[in-house]
Amino acid sequence: MKIKCVRDDISAAVQAAQRVVSSRAIMPVLTGVILKTVAENIQVLATDLEISINIGFAASVEEPGQVVINARLLGDVLKNLSAEAVYLEKNGNDLEINDGKAVFKLRTMPAEDFPILPDVEEPLIQELESRAFINAISQVKNAASRDERRIILTGILFDLRENGLTLVGTDSYRLAMRELAARTVEIQEKSIIVPGHALQELSRWGDYQKSLDVYKSEGQVRFVQGNRSLTARLIEGRFPNYADFVPKQVQMTVRFAREEMEAAVRRMSLVAPTIVMKVDEKNITLESNASEVGEAREIVAVQGAGREMEMAFNADYLRDGIGAIDGEQVEMLLTDAEKPALMKSTERDDYKYVIMPVRIKKQG
């Protein structure tokens, strides 16, 4: 293999691939990235067997071939080179990197040890608008669980229907769902569960000009945006039936300004992780107290409160929900102190955040 390329192109590709390389790889070769020539392009590929990333960029290929090299080392070397163009050449077991001034000869790993990754070619969704999709992911992924014992809940549900897609995340204490227009291709299975950390990686793909395509095959899903793609193993199992968890009969709806409430919740959370909300005719009084720390209280003006109600919520869960809502005004639908509350934008219905309260036992 012998190539010449732009340093920023290869450096960016290796950095991105590096993120999936596990520091505790089970096979030595998995600490590496594979560089492969495909016509006049270079493909950089890394995997931890759960997720794999593939990034392509243009280069001038003098001699085709492939090489596997330690991801971190290669990333660090490329980052620190000063010239704009870089030459890479494989000589025996070494990869020579030369930018005209500095010359590195780095040991490589046997390319034949690198696992063969599955082809994921069956189209699932076509031409998703990147910005909308990535925004939707950020709206639901905080609600997903991080507890590996509840593996299903660490994933995000993609519930597909004709011309649409619903993304759902829940950790059993709250549930976020976002509806999205999408060109879904007819499929047998109506829903898939995509690992949360794969979507975390996807949410860094800031190239909003290009649209996203989604493919699937047996147990795998693949997201493609331009010349980069991410493949992830799907989570097997039954996701909770999310529609059941959306409250249908509510006692009252209060409306408030999103930013004001979010800031107030953040202030209250400085004292204690649980916030008591007291709703009256005109206001919501937020209170937090921890006997060994102190107390805090703040009043936020609201509209629409019909009667008095008192309930408590985990401050982080509350903030995750309020922060994820698009628009200036938030609607909060309340039932009682032991039933879920629903939050959404007053203007649109495509995002819903359901949150269970904290039950506080009265002293004595």
Place this chain on the structure above:
Amino acid sequence: MSNYARHGLMQAADLKPGTPERPGERCVVHLDMDAYFASVEQRDIPMYRGKPLIVCHTASDFRSHGIVATCSYEARRWGVKTGMSVWEARSRCPHGVYVHANISKYLYNTRRIVDICRSYTPLTDVFSIDEVFLDVTTPALESGGREGQWEAALDIGSRLKGDIRRQLGLSTSVGVGPNRLVAKMAGEFEKPDGLTLVTPDQLPEILAPLPVDKIVGIGRRMKRNFDAMGVQTIGELAGTPRGILQRRFGVVGTLLHQASLGVDQGRVGYCDEEDTVKSFGHSLAMSGTTDLDLLRNIILGLSEAVTRRMRRDGYLGRTVNLRLRIGYAMGYSRAETMEDYTDLPSRIHRAACRLLEREASLGVWPEKITCVGVSVSSLKPSRERQLSLQDWRDPREMRITEVQDRLKDKYGDGVIMRASLKEKFALSGMNLIR
């Protein structure tokens, strides 16, 4: 006593914050109820007085399984001891009177005893159901001054004994010393109805000739270790260089060496604050079974008892520990940490059954199961409980448990129980809630 040992003890006396020239010598009283459960029963039921009375923890009859909780001094003459299995006690003392332990009654008496102790000093530690430590330094100094401090402490011990006898009709053994360790050992010298003082000056002569297992914390196994080292008396332990003990036993070695010198840095009266609850557990001994359905059912009963106490004390737990005793010698435990904190019996039961089934499927039990225990740890207070969406969709168990708790609080624990537990646990000590 060897010179070496004597030297060690003298050194300790020099180091100790309690030698006469140093201020701040503490006076600690240790109170131990004599044959506690048996004395309470004999006090309440005249028929039992003067008879060998054996109070047992057992699930059903007094024939097969269960252990002796306490026995009266009359029974001790026949060789019956606390912790002995009921059938062994029976073989030694067949004509004894065997009764079930009534823990809630004893706890009521303990509370009264503690109240009496607190009338002497607020620095009171309840060490067990029948033992209390009191730090009486201040009252002793007030009435006796620095010179008469020990006489005054002894006088407090004697008044305490009198108060408990008059108010509760129970006999106690009291030890007085410069710290908890010595006070407890002093109390052991004369039982029942004893009152013994060991002052720091007397410490070396009194401690040195005693066998090592008189020290709290040295049991059968530790004694075996010391036998192997040729250490038989406390004096010999004191004479053993601390470095050797430290290398052999770690931190415990240092503590035991200090103990052999009569040193105990622990303070009385701070126990309650530091002592946060770490786990809740219940166990049941039985005659031996491999019937998984029966074991599951027993685990259900244990899970109910454990979670009832958790709910009453306001805790949620996440780690379930299943303890199994196989035959009479081998015991082990397995634990599982659940996804979520709970105080509901069904979740604890499910987790414990998973552990049981896994162990059963390994097929490594050489004998029958003779004891099952369920405990829950990784606790957090239940004052604030994050409800889950599942709790909202299916609140049945939470509701039922709440109603059951209210009924039991009002009418007693026997008022409602699972039908599947009715036969097996009707007589069990398991459902006795403190």
